[in-house]
Amino acid sequence: MATITLQGNPIETSGELPAVGSAAPAFTLTKTNLSDVTLADFAGKTVILNIYPSVDTGTCATSTRKFNALASNLPDVAVLCVSADLPFAHSRFCGAEGLENVVSLSTFRHPDFGTTYGVIITTGALAGLLSRAVVIIKDGKVTYTEQVPEIAQEPNYDAALAAI
Secondary structure, three states: OEEEEHHHEEEEOOOOOOOOEEOOOOOOOEEEOOOOEEHHHOOOEEEEEEEOOOOHHHHHHHHHHHHHHHHHHOOEEEEEEEEEHHHHHHHHHHHHHHHOOOOEEEOOOOOOHHOOOOEOOOOOOOOOOOOOEEEEEEEOEEEEEEEEOOOOOOOHHHHHHOOO
């Protein structure tokens, strides 16, 4: 498990992010149109997993906007924004914000994603939601990970981009 903080208070996750260099764990998640999508559906692309607790929080919304802007300049890159929010919340947010360069995905039908990627928060007020993390997958291998140490902190966008 990883220890991170929520407003300076320690909380724990269900495990560790996949190791850099390892095969990316397969997953199935739900899109805003309620269809399912798998990691294999993005074969041939570099995948950025932007994982967070809820699109309805300020930091999560900011990371979605920033990755949307960054993705518009990255050919052959798919940015997948993953949370436990219902697909309707993802759809509402991205529609209202005009975000078209990210794929919003929910774990609501497939909670095993959080276990497989080690990102389920297991203690504290946000227990049951996903921690804030970034995982980059290229050619089926994990090439970069960041478990953001403080939930209210944004990920390191520059480091993530450098890893592409």
